[in-house]
Amino acid sequence: MRPTTETELAGIVTAAAAPLLVRGGGTRRIGEAAGQVLETSGLTGVVLYEPGALTLVAKAGTPVAEVEAVLTGERQRLAFEVPDLRGLLGREGVSTIGGVVAANASGPRRVQAGACRDSLLGVRFVDGTGAVIKNGGRVMKNVTGYDLVKLMAGSHGTLGVLTEASFKVQAVPEAEATLRCEGLDARQAVAALAVAMGSPFDVSGAAWTPADGAVVRVEGLAGSVDYRAAELLTRLGAGWSRVEGAGHWRAIRDVSGFAGREGAVWRVSVKPSDAPLVLEALAPVVRDMVMDWAGGLLWLLVEDGTPGAVVRGALPGGHATRVRGAGEGPVFHPEAPALARVTAGLRARFDPKGVFNQGMMG
Amino acid sequence: MDMPVPDAAILARKGRIVARLRALLPADAVIDDAAEVRVYECDALSAYRCPPMAAVLPRTTAEVSAVLRVCWEEGVPVVPRGSGTSLAGGALPTADCVILGVARMNAVLEADYQNRFVRVQSGRTNLSVTGAVEAEGFFYAPDPSSQLACAIAGNIAMNSGGAHCLKYGVTTNNLLGVTLVQMDGTVLEIGGPWADAGGLDVLGVVCGSEGQLGVVTEATLRILPKPEGARPVLIGFASNEVAGACVADIIKAGVLPVAIEFMDRMLIRVCEDFAQAGYPDCEALLIIEVEGSDAEIDEQLALITAIAARHDPVAVIEAEDEAQARRIWLGRKSAFSAIGKISDYMCLDGTIPVSSLPHVLRRIGEMSVEFGLAVGNVFHAGDGNMHPLILYDANKPGDLETCERFGAEVLKLCVEVGGCLTGEHGVGIEKRDLMGVQFAPEDIEAQLRVKDVFDPKWLLNPAKVFPLAVTSDRRAA
Ligand SMILES: Cc1cc2nc3c(=O)[nH]c(=O)nc-3n(C[C@H](O)[C@H](O)[C@@H](O)COP(=O)(O)OP(=O)(O)OC[C@H]3O[C@@H](n4cnc5c(N)ncnc54)[C@H](O)[C@@H]3O)c2cc1C
Ligand SMILES: Cc1cc2nc3c(=O)[nH]c(=O)nc-3n(C[C@H](O)[C@H](O)[C@H](O)COP(=O)(O)OP(=O)(O)OC[C@H]3O[C@@H](n4cnc5c(N)ncnc54)[C@H](O)[C@@H]3O)c2cc1C
Numbered sequence: 144m145r146p147t148t149e150t151e152l153a154g155i156v157t158a159a160a161a162p163l164l165v166r167g168g169g170t171r172r173i174g175e176a177a178g179q180v181l182e183t184s185g186l187t188g189v190v191l192y193e194p195g196a197l198t199l200v201a202k203a204g205t206p207v208a209e210v211e212a213v214l215t216g217e218r219q220r221l222a223f224e225v226p227d228l229r230g231l232l233g234r235e236g237v238s239t240i241g242g243v244v245a246a247n248a249s250g251p252r253r254v255q256a257g258a259c260r261d262s263l264l265g266v267r268f269v270d271g272t273g274a275v276i277k278n279g280g281r282v283m284k285n286v287t288g289y290d291l292v293k294l295m296a297g298s299h300g301t302l303g304v305l306t307e308a309s310f311k312v313q314a315v316p317e318a319e320a321t322l323r324c325e326g327l328d329a330r331q332a333v334a335a336l337a338v339a340m341g342s343p344f345d346v347s348g349a350a351w352t353p354a355d356g357a358v359v360r361v362e363g364l365a366g367s368v369d370y371r372a373a374e375l376l377t378r379l380g381a382g383w384s385r386v387e388g389a390g391h392w393r394a395i396r397d398v399s400g401f402a403g404r405e406g407a408v409w410r411v412s413v414k415p416s417d418a419p420l421v422l423e424a425l426a427p428v429v430r431d432m433v434m435d436w437a438g439g440l441l442w443l444l445v446e447d448g449t450p451g452a453v454v455r456g457a458l459p460g461g462h463a464t465r466v467r468g469a470g471e472g473p474v475f476h477p478e479a480p481a482l483a484r485v486t487a488g489l490r491a492r493f494d495p496k497g498v499f500n501q502g503m504m505g
Numbered sequence: 506m507d508m509p510v511p512d513a514a515i516l517a518r519k520g521r522i523v524a525r526l527r528a529l530l531p532a533d534a535v536i537d538d539a540a541e542v543r544v545y546e547c548d549a550l551s552a553y554r555c556p557p558m559a560a561v562l563p564r565t566t567a568e569v570s571a572v573l574r575v576c577w578e579e580g581v582p583v584v585p586r587g588s589g590t591s592l593a594g595g596a597l598p599t600a601d602c603v604i605l606g607v608a609r610m611n612a613v614l615e616a617d618y619q620n621r622f623v624r625v626q627s628g629r630t631n632l633s634v635t636g637a638v639e640a641e642g643f644f645y646a647p648d649p650s651s652q653l654a655c656a657i658a659g660n661i662a663m664n665s666g667g668a669h670c671l672k673y674g675v676t677t678n679n680l681l682g683v684t685l686v687q688m689d690g691t692v693l694e695i696g697g698p699w700a701d702a703g704g705l706d707v708l709g710v711v712c713g714s715e716g717q718l719g720v721v722t723e724a725t726l727r728i729l730p731k732p733e734g735a736r737p738v739l740i741g742f743a744s745n746e747v748a749g750a751c752v753a754d755i756i757k758a759g760v761l762p763v764a765i766e767f768m769d770r771m772l773i774r775v776c777e778d779f780a781q782a783g784y785p786d787c788e789a790l791l792i793i794e795v796e797g798s799d800a801e802i803d804e805q806l807a808l809i810t811a812i813a814a815r816h817d818p819v820a821v822i823e824a825e826d827e828a829q830a831r832r833i834w835l836g837r838k839s840a841f842s843a844i845g846k847i848s849d850y851m852c853l854d855g856t857i858p859v860s861s862l863p864h865v866l867r868r869i870g871e872m873s874v875e876f877g878l879a880v881g882n883v884f885h886a887g888d889g890n891m892h893p894l895i896l897y898d899a900n901k902p903g904d905l906e907t908c909e910r911f912g913a914e915v916l917k918l919c920v921e922v923g924g925c926l927t928g929e930h931g932v933g934i935e936k937r938d939l940m941g942v943q944f945a946p947e948d949i950e951a952q953l954r955v956k957d958v959f960d961p962k963w964l965l966n967p968a969k970v971f972p973l974a975v976t977s978d979r980r981a982a
Contacts (some may be wrong), residue, residue, distance in 0.1 A: 196859040196889070197926030218759070219781065246703065247935035258701060261678050274947040282856040284675060284928035285944055286713050287936070289952040293677065293709020297702060313594045314759030337619045343642075343730045364760070364808070367801040405631035414698045416621050439700045476703035481693050486705050488958035493951070502743060504704060 147185035149267065149275060149306045155181065156304065157273030161442035162501045167204065167242030169234065177502060183241050189213050189435035191281065197498035198264065198281045200274055200309040203241025210240050210308040214312055224250030224260045224392075230402035232467055241305040247297030250396035251360070254340065254436050255347040262311050268295060268303035271494030281309040295488070299502040302493040318365040320372040321348075321391055324382040325356035329434065330419040332357040336437040337376055337415065344371040349437040350395045358391045398433050398442045406430055407468025409454050411441040413461035445470075475504045506553055506934055509968050509980065511601035512545035515581055518560065522579050526603070527569045534609070536560040545586065545604045549651075549760070550594040550935055552905060556596035557584065566684055566692060566722040569746065574690030576603055582964050585716040587628065587656030592852060593661065593933025595715050599968060605720055607658045613637045613717050616725065622681055622698045624726050627658035627721045628733035631665075634726060642746035643728040645672035649929070650838065661721050664713030666929035668837075671887040672763040672933055674731070674795075677712040682725035685711055685718070688960045690703035693714050698725055712953055715931050715968040718959040724952030732922075735763065738806055738831045740813045741820035745769060745882075748789035751816040752886045754860065755793070758807050765887035766792040766837050769866070771841065772844075772881040772894075773836075782836030783829075785820035791886065792837055794895065840883045841894075848879075848896040851908050855919030859889045869893055876911040878904075890928035891919070917942050932970045940972055949975060 144163075146152040156163070161179030186204040193199075193478060194217040201210055207225055226248055227414050229235060242248075244266070256262070265279030279290035295302060303343035332372050339346045339359045348360030359379070361371045393483035394400060401408055412422055415438030422432060422441070431444040445454065451472025454463050460474035478486060486504075493499075515522070521539045536561040547554040563569045568580040576583050582602040589596050598604055607628035618641050620977065625634055631652040634645040635720035645862065648667035655665070666675040671678065671948055682696030695710040708742055711718055742748040752765055770788050777784045784790065791813075795805040808824075810821055824830035844850050857865050866882060873880045884891040893915055916926045916936065920943045926936045940949060949971060956963065956979075963979045 150754070150868065152857050189841055193755045193858065193860055197756055197837070200859065203895045217757075223550045247706070249701075253700065257674065260706060261674065265655065270951065276948050277945070278948065278951070280923065280925050282924045282928070283859055284666055284670070284856045284885070284890045285925045286929055286931050287925045287927050288932065288940065289955050290677065290710055290948070291951060292662070293706045293712075294955075296709070297706050302705075304782070314757070314761075316759060340621060341618060343644075343733050345732075361740055364801070364804050366804045367797060370798060370801060412699045415615075436700055461695055461699040464703070478704050479694065481691050482707065485693065485707060485958060489705060489707075489955065492954040492958055 144179065145182040145185045146242060149186065149269065152186070152304060152306060153269045154275045156269050156271065156498065159496065159498045163498050165304050165500055166207070167239030167245070178500070181304065182303065183239060184237070190307065193500065194219060197312050199312050199482050200281055200307060201240050202307050203239060203305040205240045206240045207240055207243060216286045218315045219312045220315050221310060222256035223262050224251060224252040224396055226250045226396045228397060231398045231408060233258050240308060243299050244296055244308050245298060245306055251348040251350055251392055254349055255345065256313065260293050263292050263296050263308060264306055264311055266292050266295045267307040268305045269495055270303040271498055275306070276303065279309070279466065283311060299504050301490055301504050303499070316362040316364070318368040319360060319362040319389065320368050320374055321386050321389070322379065322381040322383050323356055323374060323386045323391070324379065325463045326382065327351065327357050329422045333415060333418055333438040335379055339375055340437045342375060342378055345377055348392055351385045351434040352395070352400065353432065354393065354400070360392065375381060395433055395435055400433065401431060401442065401444045404431070404444060405447065407447045407449060407470050408461050408466050409443040409445060410466050411443060411458065411461065411463045413439065413455070413458060417459050417461070420459060421457050425454065427430040428453065498501065506606045507973055508599055509597060509917040509973065515601040518579065519558055522581055526559065526561055526572060527577045528564060529575065530561060530568060532573070534562045534564070540977065545589070545598060545606070546592040547885045548594060550590040550592055550597070550719065550933065553594050553597055553934065555598050555600055557602045558600060560606055562606050563912040564609050566686060567684045569720050569722050570690040570692055572605060573686055573688055577689045577962065580962070580964065582967055584909060584966050585658065585662070585720045587659030587662070588630065588654045590651045590655045591659060591663065591931065591933055593927070593935040594932040595697055595931050595933035597934055605658065605847055607722065610722060616780070617698065618643065620698055621728050622725050624725045625657060627661070627724055628656050631655050631657060631660055635838060638728050639731070642731050643729050645726055645728055649840070655724070657724050660719050661712050661724060662714065662716045663929070663931040666885070666890065668764045668766060671756050671885070672761055677709065678711055680708065680724065681727055683708065683711060683721045684723035686720045686967050688719070688721055688962065693719065696725065703819055703845060706923055709955040713799070715933065715970050717731070717956055719972060733798045734802060735794055735796045735825050736806070737792050737794040737830055738803045738809065738824065739784070739792050739820070739822040740818045740832050741790045742816060743788055743819055744815060745789045745866045746863040747816050749866070751813055752862065752938050753859055754812050754815070756887065758808065758812055760795070760805050762805070762887065763795045763878070764792070764794040765885070766886050767882070767886035768837065769882040771879065772840055772883045775847060775881065776836040776840055777844045779846060780836045780839045782832050783822070784836055787819045792833055795806055812927065815937055837883070838900060844881060844894050844896070849899040850894045850896050851910050851912055853891065853895070853915055854927045854930040855924055856888070856890045857914045857919050857922050857924035859886070861904045861922040862886070862889070865918060866921060872911060872914055876907055878908055878911055889924065910974070912937060937970060938972050940970070953979065
């Protein structure tokens, strides 16, 4: 089913008696869910764009590429650096902006500019009863009623089908600089990245891979970027130098180093200083890794079939999601019982018939 | 302002309820004396007052849980309270409620500079969070003007903002986790010192829920390294429209000031009289602050003043030194006190798309004539969060009501142009009855369902946020 208006979509949900599988571009869905496919790709178009107010509103099925093209025309962008995980997940197709919101998909700039949920100003969605609901709006500050915008971001289509999303956007800065140091191990990298993040130099990226080493990014006005890059080099010490090109960040954002390689992929969210501990504990099964967010995010390529309990057992806190491949146990990290009751309650209230993405996030 | 009729059955059981609470807490932490509970009769929306049945001042999450459990068993409404600085009546009691104040819960539990977070008990004041980490060169970014007094608990409940949110975001963008106690005493740990939720973003909906979903007892907050320096520039303009256009151009140019504050002629004069800040006498002024090293500040201010020059400014005052920077901010920061000195006032908090600024300011000026009440404008222009201050005379019969009608019209206008009723102060009781202007019934119903999940008996701060008629069945059930 491929509705072309919100009303038509609401009608489909109202009439639905069997489970629906919500699909944007189908490029990123992770987790198991069954049901009749409900596509959002018929709901497209940038509805409003005010560069002077830094706001953009788009229908949920709008291709991410279309949104980015419109923004680029005004030298603006989505601050949270939308990842393109098609290579990693081995999928083809056209990612939609609704899918990005539903996954709260956020790249390296999250450490400075926040996640997708932090740029998201408002949503419209159809809940499980077929009601069309709006929350938030298109202004920068809004505390009117409960913040269902955040709740919808990252809800993976379990609470409703998004039909429209509005974003705060950002001007593309005049300049950027990347600093790099090869030959660090995970522990040394996390320590160095913490120095960068703890400096007043407004770092907008802090990542590490075993092959390419640690990278730190600053962005802004040209003079300021040169100044901060130089100051950071002084603080970071020997081994660090300024390098050209933005390629490092694309590779980290898209985890492109894992594309086409065998193995399961886990996305692990931890306290940054815990990252080396997790890597040490999982050394026997990990084949490759990407560390982003100064250690707060680990992408792990592990032996296919590694049980979830093994990966999750290595975490002192935080959570782990299996984004690709096999492994005993649920895809999403199990929540503590009291919180799981709240989550289940929210799903039951927003989707009383249980039609959306059954089996997802469970 | 309508409030629910107090439940006579609860009041009749007051002795028993208070005795049960006393069994849980130290003697001085349960207050039920009619004179003493008056301390809690209102928040900063002081036109509305009602002493609670009792107040409790727990010190730990376990005590909060025990208190809530008893109130849940007894069916007693609970109104959580931080420092009582809400401008929306969020902490206003009902006569049959227990006020749960977190003021005694003010410890710093953990400060982790490597991972850049601090964990505090929720009663800690906003400014003292920064106070606890600034020796290490860090600060907590959201900075409501009330930061000396207001508590993190209230900040989370209202999702408070401040002058520097333009760059650093509001509370929700700086909150990593909370310990939340549900009305039945269940303790939830939500989030933590990692970046995102493993499941639904429950933290996101708790922040800004105005004390209706649970009592926040602890919070994990992101802290940031302090910038090397900051400097404001003050730019005067010949009209509000021109100042508004200049704001849009600065934003579009890609410089990201930490603050862009706007004042109109009335506020400029009142603040100048009050604070002798050296403001030029003009129709509108902007205070724009940027951060960084001296050279970085120069670079940004050069760009900003070049943009401003295209809008024929009548004055450009760049702070030469620390003292002048303080003076520039002094006028702005004393705006509320300065107005308070000359009149009673109501502070609105609607937010509008920045592009509508000139239109909305013009309409507010026209309404001021229609309603016969003076109005001044001071606000966070970078994000469109307006604070029109309507002057009235509390001693003149009917004036408050006229002021409230005027205020309601302004907020409707904000919604009409694509904005919202409240940008940072919250709905509370003040904007409760206007929710229908911004939301359709289904939109409100979706929000009520969230409360149903967290607080099925509707005992936590039940008379706030939503129109009473809409929630009456749930509250009675
Ligand atoms: C835990 C987790 C973390 C992830 N993190 C990242 C990340 O950090 N970066 C990244 O790039 N990707 C991440 N993904 C992958 C992610 O699913 C996408 O990034 C997403 O952006 C895809 O766009 P799409 O249009 O192809 O969506 P699809 O692949 O079609 O759908 C993605 C998910 O969103 C739902 N969905 C799609 N459209 C809508 C809609 N309109 N309303 C409601 N639900 C909808 C789908 O049901 C599905 O669950 C993550 C996935 C998961 C499960
Ligand atoms: C002079 C002045 C200037 C102000 N400036 C700003 C400003 O610049 N920006 C801004 O955003 N606000 C501002 N405010 C409004 C106010 O300070 C904020 O809303 C603040 O966050 C309230 O905090 P509090 O601790 O005083 O909360 P209270 O007034 O005690 O309570 C506010 C709300 O929080 C709930 N609550 C309190 N404690 C808890 C808890 N433990 N768990 C759950 N819910 C709880 C209450 O039930 C109530 O709904 C200003 C107020 C004044 C008086």
